[in-house]
Amino acid sequence: MAIVDVDDMYFHYPRATLGADDEGWTLCGISLAVNAGSTLGIVGESGSGKSTLVRVLCGLLRHQRGTVRFDGRDIGEFRAEGSNELRRKNQIVFQNPRRSLDPRMTIRRSLSEPMRALQGRKPDDDELIDSLEKVGLGREVLPRFPHQLSGGQLQRVGIARSLSVDPTVLYADEPVSALDVSVKAQVLNLLMDLRDKLGLTLVMVSHDLGVVSRMCEEIIVMRHGRIVESGRTDVVLTRPESAYTAALLAAARVTSL
Amino acid sequence: MTNADALRITSANDDLAIPAGPRSLWRRLRRLPITLYLGGALVSIFVFVALLSFVWTPYPPNQLAMSNRLAPPGTPGFLLGTDRAGRDVTTELMLGARNSLYVSVVSTIVAMVVGTTIGLAVAGSNRFLQGPLTRLVDAGLALPGILTALVLAAKLGPGNTTATLAIIVWQIPVAARVTIGPARQVLALDFVEAAYGYGRRKPYIMVRHVLQNISPLLIVLGSVMFAAAILIEAALAFLGVGVQPPTSSWGRFLNETQSLLEAAPYLMFFPGLAIVFTALGFNLLGDGLRTVFDPQQARTGLS
Amino acid sequence: MLEICDLRVHIDGHEIIHIDELDLPPGTRLGLVGESGSGKTMTAKAIAGLLPDEAKVSGTVRFDGQDLLELNDAEFSKIRGKRIGFVFQDPARSLNPMMRIGRQVSEAIRLHTDLKGQAVTDKVVELLELVQLPDPAALVRRYPHQLSGGQQQRVMIAAAIAADPELLIADEPTTALDVTVQDEILRLLISLSEQRNMSVLFVSHDLGVIRFVCDRVAVIYGGHVVETGSVEDVIGRPYHRYTTALLAANPGMPKDDDFTSFIGQRLHTIPGSVPAIGRFPSGCRFRNRCEHASASCAEVPTPVTVGDGHRYSCWHPDGEG
Numbered sequence: 001m002a003i004v005d006v007d008d009m010y011f012h013y014p015r016a017t018l019g020a021d022d023e024g025w026t027l028c029g030i031s032l033a034v035n036a037g038s039t040l041g042i043v044g045e046s047g048s049g050k051s052t053l054v055r056v057l058c059g060l061l062r063h064q065r066g067t068v069r070f071d072g073r074d075i076g077e078f079r080a081e082g083s084n085e086l087r088r089k090n091q092i093v094f095q096n097p098r099r100s101l102d103p104r105m106t107i108r109r110s111l112s113e114p115m116r117a118l119q120g121r122k123p124d125d126d127e128l129i130d131s132l133e134k135v136g137l138g139r140e141v142l143p144r145f146p147h148q149l150s151g152g153q154l155q156r157v158g159i160a161r162s163l164s165v166d167p168t169v170l171y172a173d174e175p176v177s178a179l180d181v182s183v184k185a186q187v188l189n190l191l192m193d194l195r196d197k198l199g200l201t202l203v204m205v206s207h208d209l210g211v212v213s214r215m216c217e218e219i220i221v222m223r224h225g226r227i228v229e230s231g232r233t234d235v236v237l238t239r240p241e242s243a244y245t246a247a248l249l250a251a252a253r254v255t256s257l
Numbered sequence: 258m259t260n261a262d263a264l265r266i267t268s269a270n271d272d273l274a275i276p277a278g279p280r281s282l283w284r285r286l287r288r289l290p291i292t293l294y295l296g297g298a299l300v301s302i303f304v305f306v307a308l309l310s311f312v313w314t315p316y317p318p319n320q321l322a323m324s325n326r327l328a329p330p331g332t333p334g335f336l337l338g339t340d341r342a343g344r345d346v347t348t349e350l351m352l353g354a355r356n357s358l359y360v361s362v363v364s365t366i367v368a369m370v371v372g373t374t375i376g377l378a379v380a381g382s383n384r385f386l387q388g389p390l391t392r393l394v395d396a397g398l399a400l401p402g403i404l405t406a407l408v409l410a411a412k413l414g415p416g417n418t419t420a421t422l423a424i425i426v427w428q429i430p431v432a433a434r435v436t437i438g439p440a441r442q443v444l445a446l447d448f449v450e451a452a453y454g455y456g457r458r459k460p461y462i463m464v465r466h467v468l469q470n471i472s473p474l475l476i477v478l479g480s481v482m483f484a485a486a487i488l489i490e491a492a493l494a495f496l497g498v499g500v501q502p503p504t505s506s507w508g509r510f511l512n513e514t515q516s517l518l519e520a521a522p523y524l525m526f527f528p529g530l531a532i533v534f535t536a537l538g539f540n541l542l543g544d545g546l547r548t549v550f551d552p553q554q555a556r557t558g559l560s
Numbered sequence: 561m562l563e564i565c566d567l568r569v570h571i572d573g574h575e576i577i578h579i580d581e582l583d584l585p586p587g588t589r590l591g592l593v594g595e596s597g598s599g600k601t602m603t604a605k606a607i608a609g610l611l612p613d614e615a616k617v618s619g620t621v622r623f624d625g626q627d628l629l630e631l632n633d634a635e636f637s638k639i640r641g642k643r644i645g646f647v648f649q650d651p652a653r654s655l656n657p658m659m660r661i662g663r664q665v666s667e668a669i670r671l672h673t674d675l676k677g678q679a680v681t682d683k684v685v686e687l688l689e690l691v692q693l694p695d696p697a698a699l700v701r702r703y704p705h706q707l708s709g710g711q712q713q714r715v716m717i718a719a720a721i722a723a724d725p726e727l728l729i730a731d732e733p734t735t736a737l738d739v740t741v742q743d744e745i746l747r748l749l750i751s752l753s754e755q756r757n758m759s760v761l762f763v764s765h766d767l768g769v770i771r772f773v774c775d776r777v778a779v780i781y782g783g784h785v786v787e788t789g790s791v792e793d794v795i796g797r798p799y800h801r802y803t804t805a806l807l808a809a810n811p812g813m814p815k816d817d818d819f820t821s822f823i824g825q826r827l828h829t830i831p832g833s834v835p836a837i838g839r840f841p842s843g844c845r846f847r848n849r850c851e852h853a854s855a856s857c858a859e860v861p862t863p864v865t866v867g868d869g870h871r872y873s874c875w876h877p878d879g880e881g
Contacts, residue, residue, distance in 0.1 A: 014384055045738040046709075060453055087456040099447035104469045114455035150833050151596075158451075165455070180595035180834070181765060185809035185827035192824065207739060210811035213819055214827070234819035251743040255768040256813040257795070 002033035003169060003201055004057055009066030011056050026052050028225045030066070034169070034218075039195065039202040041216030041233065043209060043248070049225040050205045054171045057203070058090040071168070084118045091162035095174040097154035101146045107157055108142040114165045123164070131160040135190060152183035156190065163194065169201045176211060188215065209252040213237060221245050293545025296480075299538025307354040314348040319503045327521045337527055340510070341517060346527050352505035353528065357535065360417060360499075361486035364424035369479055371425075372432020373468075379433065380440035381463050391437060397430030402489065403496070410498040420499040424489050428482055435478050439471045446470075473550030480543030484536040491532045507532050561586040561759045562607070562727060567619035569606050569783070574838040577602055577783040579619075580863065586726065589753055589760040591770030591777040591791070593806075597834035599783035600763045604729050607761070608644065609636040624726065642672040645720035649732040651712035655704040661688075662700025665719045672723035687718040691748060710741035714748065721752060728753070731763045746773050767810060771795055776869070779803050782835075782845030789870030799866065799877035802846045805830045844875065852876040 011027040018024040027049050034040050044050045055061045057068060059075050068075050070086060078086035091114070094100035101110050108128060115123045129139045135156040146154055155175065162170060172191065176184040192215060195202045206212050212219060213233055220230035221242065229242045240246045315336070322343035330338040330346070337346035379390045406423035413419045443449065444467060452462050493499040494508025502509070507528040514525035562584035569577035577599050584590045594600040605611050607621055609628060621628045623644070628636065640646075648654050655664060665684045669675055675683055681700075688696035691714040704712055713733060720728060730749065734742040750773055753760050764770055770777050771791045778788040779802065787800040798804045809830055814822035832849045835841075841848045847857040854876065861873040 045740065058454065060450070084456050087454070092451070092454045094447050094451055096447060100451045102448045102452075102466055102470070113452065113457070117452075117456035117461075152833050161455070181767075181806060182595060182809045182830035183833055184811065185829040188811065189826045189829060192826065208811065209739075210813045213814055213822055214811055214825065215823070217823065233823065234817075237819060238817045247740055251740045253813055254743055255739070255746070255766065255772050257768045257771065257807065257810050 001036055003036040003071055004032075004034040004203075005067075005069040005072075006030055006032045006057070007067045007069075009056065009063050009068055011052065011061065011063040011065075026225050027056065027063070030227060032220060032227065032230065034201060034203060036168075036201055037199055038218060039204065039216045041212035041219040042203065042205045042222060043207065043212055043219060044222035045207060045248075047224070048222040050222050051173055052225075053222070054092065054173055054203065054205055058092060058171060059086045060092075088114075088118045088165045089168040091165065091167040091170055093155075093158050093162050093170065093172045093175045096178045097151055097158050098146060098178075100158055101154060103146050105145075106142065107144050107146070107149070110146075111142075111157065111161050111164060114161060118165050127164075131164050132157075134163070134194065135160045136186075150183075151179050152186060155179060155183075155187050159187075159190065159194070163198070167200070169203060170195075171203045171205070173205045174207065175204070177206070177208065184211075191215065209237065209248065210256050221248070290545045290548040292541045293549060296538050296540070296542030296545050299534055300542050303354060303535045303538060304358065306351050307358040310351040310355045314345075314351050316345040316348045318348065318352055318505070319344065320348075327517070327524075329521070330523070338521075338524070340524065341513065341520075346524070349505050349510055350507070350527060350531055353507040353510055353531065354535075356417065356500060356504060356506045357487050357490055360421050360424065360490045361483050364421045364428065364486050364490075365479060365482045368425045368428035368482060369432050369475065372429040373436050373475060375429065376433040376436025377440055377463050377467060380437045380444060380467070381459055391434075394430050394433045394437065398434055400427070400430070402427035403492070406493050406498050407496075415498050415501055417500050417504070420490055420493045423493060423498070424486050427489065428485065431485075432478060432482065436471065436475070439474050440467050443467045443470045473546070476550070477543045477547045480539050480546060484539035484543070487532060487536050487539065491528075561588075561624060562761070563620075563622040564607070565620045565622070567603075567606060567621060568617070569602060569611065570616040571612070571614055571837070575783070576837055577606060579603065579783075579785050582778055582785060582788070584727070584759050584761060586759055587753070587757040588776060589750070589762060589774040591774035592761060592763045592780055593765065593767055593770050593777055594780040595765055595806075595834055597836070598780050600765075600780050601731055602783070603780065604731055604761065604763050608640060608646065608729060609633075641668060641725075642723045643725050643727065645723070645725035645728045647713070647716050647720050647728065647730040647733045650736050651709065651716045652704065652736075654716055655712055657704050659703075660700065661702050661704065661707070661715055665700075665715065665722060668719040668722040683722070684718075687722055688715070690721075690752070691715070691718045692744075693718075708741075709737050710745060713737065713741075713745055717745075717748065717752070721756070721758070724756065725758065727759045727761065729761045729763070732765070733762075734769065735764070735766070742769070749773060767795065767806060768812075779806070782840045784845055784873070786846065786874065787870075787872040789867070789872075793867060793870040799864075799870075799872040799879065800846075800874045801850045801852055801876065801878065802830075803872075804878045805850075844873075850876075 009027060009030040010025050012018060012025045016024045016026070022028045030053060042050045042053065052061065056063050059078065070078070070090070075086055111128050111131060112123050115121055125142070128142060132138065132141065137153060137156055137160070141149060141153065141157065149157070175191065176187050179187060188211065191202065194200065204212065204215055216233050218231070219233040219236050221228045221236065221244065223244050229236055229240065229245050236245060237249060240249060322339070324343065326339055326341055326343040328335050328339040330336065332338060335345050339345055340349060375394065379387060379394060382390055402423070405426050406420070409423050410419050449462055449466055452466060490499060490506070491508030491511065494506040495512045497512070499508055500506045510528040511525060514528065517524055564579055564582040567577060567579045568575060592600045592603060602611070606617055607628065609631070611617060617629055619629065623639070662684050665687060666680050669680050669683050684700055685696045688699055693699055693711060693714050707715065734745050737745065746769065749760060752758060762770060762774055774791055776789065777791050777794050778785045779794065779800065780786065781802050787794055787798065787803045794803060795807065798807060805828070808828035811827065830849055843858040843860050847853040856875050861875050863871050863873045865871045
C-alpha cells in the first residue's frame with residue numbers, strides 16, 4: 001500500500017512569475033508512489049527541485065495543483081483539521097547538521113523540541129538518553145551546544161531528534177553530503193540500521209548515485225522540476241531509459257571507486 | 258568489527274570538535290577587545306557617578322552662592338569651579354549625569370522593546386505585507402526627531418517626560434529597522450525550517466529562535482541607542498525642550514555656558530566633555546560587545 | 561618542481577603538520593587526500609605562504625630550487641599568481657560579485673604580465689576560450705551571479721593560469737559543483753596540465769576524484785603523510801590502515817553493475833572521528849582509531865618503501881597477516 005501517493009502535482013514558489021510551457025513552476029507534473037517500509041531515492045542535480053519535492057510531501061510547502069495523499073488521505077485534510085498528525089508522522093533530517101540545530105539551544109533542548117511541539121509534553125532525560133543511544137551517542141552530549149560537537153555527532157542528534165516522535169516516513173535531504181567520508185559511512189549505516197529496526201519508510205534525497213544505490217530499492221531521477229525516470233534502482237541504473245540518467249551515471253562512474 | 262561495535266567505540270572516542278579555549282582566566286581576558294574595556298570603563302564611571310549623586314555630592318544640589326559665581330577651576334573648595342549662579346560645577350555634573358542616566362535608560366528600554374517587537378512582526382509577516390510594512394518603518398525613520406520633540410514640547414510642555422517621549426518616538430523606528438534584516442536572515446536558516454518541520458508555529462519561532470539568535474545584535478544596538486539617547490537628551494535640553502531648572506542637565510548646562518564665552522570660556526568644556534565621553538563610552542562598549550559576540554562559535558586552527 | 565623537506569607547522573604550541581618529504585615533479589599531478597582536520601588545506605596554505613600569522617613554520621619548501629619559506633611577504637607575492645596559481649573551493653565566494661568577469665581576469669593578467677591595453681583584453685578572451693567558456697566576448701561583461709557554478713569555476717581557473725604558472729594549487733575545486741559539471745572541470749584541469757606542462761597540487765577529500773585527475777597521491781592524516789605513491793599503487797594496493805579504512809568507507813558504486821548484492825550492504829566504518837588539534841595521540845596519529853593498533857604504535861612509524869615511489873608509515877600495514 002502506498003503511504004505517499006502523488007498525482008500530477010505542480011508547485012511554484014510564491015511570487016514566481018508563471019509563463020507558457022510551465023515556466024516558473026518549480027515542480028511540474030509530479031506523480032509518484034512510495035510504498036510503506038520501502039526506501040526511495042530521489043536523485044538530481046542542483047535546481048532539479050528534489051529538496052522542494054520533499055518539503056511538499058511533508059506538508060511544509062503547499063502545492064498549487066494536483067493531489068498529494070498521505071496514508072490514503074489528502075494532506076489538505078490534515079491541515080484543515082489543524083492536527084499535528086501529518087507533521088508528526090513525516091519528519092525530515094537536513095543536510096547540514098550544523099545549520100539545522102539552533103546554535104543557542106542545548107542538545108537536550110533541541111532533542112525535546114519535537115515532543116514539546118507535537119505531543120505537548122516534555123521528555124525526561126531517560127527518554128532522551130534512549131534516543132541518543134539509538135544513534136550511538138552518550139548522555140554527555142545533552143548539556144552541550146552544537147558548536148561543541150562534530151559534524152557526525154550533530155547529524156546523529158538530528159536523526160535522533162526526528163525519530164523522537166515515532167514518524168512513519170523519514171525524509172533525509174542529503175543527510176551525508178556535508179560529512180567526511182568516514183563519518184558518512186557511520187551515518188549511512190546508522191540510517192540503514194534504524195530503518196530496518198523501526199520499519200521506517202525512508203525517502204532519501206541525494207546527488208550521490210553511490211549513496212542511493214547502496215540504500216534505495218526504488219529511485220526517481222529529477223531534472224528541472226520533472227521526474228525524468230523512475231523505477232527500481234538496479235533497473236534504472238543498469239538500463240537507463242533517459243539520456244540524462246545515462247549522463248549522470250557516466251559522470252558518477254568516472255569519479256567513483 | 259560489527260557496526261554495533263563501531264558505534265560503541267564511536268561514542269567513546271568521539272572527541273569534542275573544539276579543544277578547550279585558553280585555560281587561564283587571564284589569557285581569556287587578554288583576548289577581549291580593548292574597546293570593551295575602554296567602553297566598559299567609561300560607562301561604569303558614568304553610571305557610578307550618576308548613582309553616587311543620590312547619596313552624595315560635594316555640595317547640596319542647587320546651592321547658590323552668588324558671591325562665588327564663576328569661580329575658576331582649582332578654587333579651593335570647588336574642584337571644577339562654579340557656574341554663573343555660583344553652583345559647584347562638579348555637583349552640577351553629577352546631578353546632570355543622574356538625569357541623563359534616567360532619560361537614556363527609560364527611553365532606550367522602551368524604544369528597544371517596542372521597536373524590536375515591531376521589527377520582528379514585520380520580518381515575520383507574509384511576503385505581500387513585508388514590503389509596505391518595511392517602508393512604513395522607513396517613513397518613521399524619516400521623521401525629523403528634533404521637530405517631533407518640539408511639537409511634543411509644545412503640547413506637553415518641556416521637561417524630562419517630554420524629552421524621554423521624544424527620544425522614544427525617534428528611536429523606535431531605528432530599533433525596528435535594525436531588527437528586520439537580521440530577523441529575516443535567521444528566519445531563512447535551516448534550523449528554523451527544522452522547527453517548522455517538527456511542528457512549531459511562527460510566534461514561537463519568532464521568540465524562541467529568532468529573538469535569541471539576534472540577541473547579540475540587540476545588545477550592541479542597545480548600547481548604541483544609549484549613546485544616542487545621551488546626545489539627544491543633551492540636545493533637547495540645550496534647546497530648552499528638556500528639563501527645566503532647578504533640575505540639572507548637561508545639555509542645559511551647556512546651553513548656559515554659551516553666553517559665558519567671554520567671562521568663562523573654559524566652562525563649556527565640562528558638560529561638553531561629559532557628554533562626549535559618555536556617548537563615546539557607550540559606542541565603544543557596543544563595538545567591543547559586537548566583536549565579542551561575533552566569533553561566538555570560534556574555532557582554532559584547522560577547519 | 562616542488563620539493564618539501566621536513567615541513568613543520570606549529571600553531572598555539574601544537575605541531576599540526578609534519579611532512580618528512582613530498583615531491584611534485586614538473587608536469588605531474590599530485591593529489592593530497594584527507595578528511596577535514598587532516599591538515600591538507602593547511603599544507604597547501606603553507607606552500608602558498610598563506611598561513612595565519614600565528615603559525616610557525618620550519619623546514620624547506622623548494623620551488624624550482626628556491627626555498628619558499630625563506631621569502632618574505634613581498635617576494636612571495638611576486639611568485640604567487642605568477643608562478644603558482646590557485647583555485648579555491650567555492651567560486652561564488654572567490655569572485656568579487658561587484659566586478660565584471662573580464663575585469664577580474666584582466667587584473668590577474670595586469671599584475672603578473674607586462675601586457676597592456678588591447679593586449680590584455682585579447683588575452684582575457686583567449687583565456688576564457690582556453691577554459692572552454694562559450695561566447696567569451698560577451699561573457700567579459702557579465703557579473704559572477706549571472707554565471708552558473710561551473711562557469712564561475714572556469715573563470716577562476718582562467719584567472720589562475722593567466723600568467724602561465726608552473727604550479728597550480730587547487731583546493732577542493734569541484735566539491736561545490738554538480739557531478740556532471742565536476743566531470744567537465746576535472747577534464748579541463750587535466751588537459752590544461754598536460755598542454756602547458758603545469759604541475760598540479762590537487763587537494764581533496766574524495767579519493768575517486770583524485771584517482772581520476774592525479775598521477776600520484778599522498779594520503780594525509782593528522783598532519784602526517786601516511787602513505788604516498790602512484791594512484792594505482794595506493795588505491796589498488798594500499799598498505800596503511802587509514803588508507804584501507806578510507807577506501808572501505810567510501811560508498812562507491814557497485815562493481816560490474818551488481819546492484820542486488822550492493823544494496824543494503826553496510827559500509828566499513830572508521831570508529832570515532834578526526835580529533836581536534838592537539839588531541840591526536842603521540843606516535844602514530846591514527847592509533848586511537850585503528851583496529852590493528854598495538855603498543856608499538858606509540859612510536860612514530862618509520863617510512864617503508866615498497867615499489868616505485870610507494871611509501872607508507874605503519875607498523876601493522878595491510879597484508880601483514
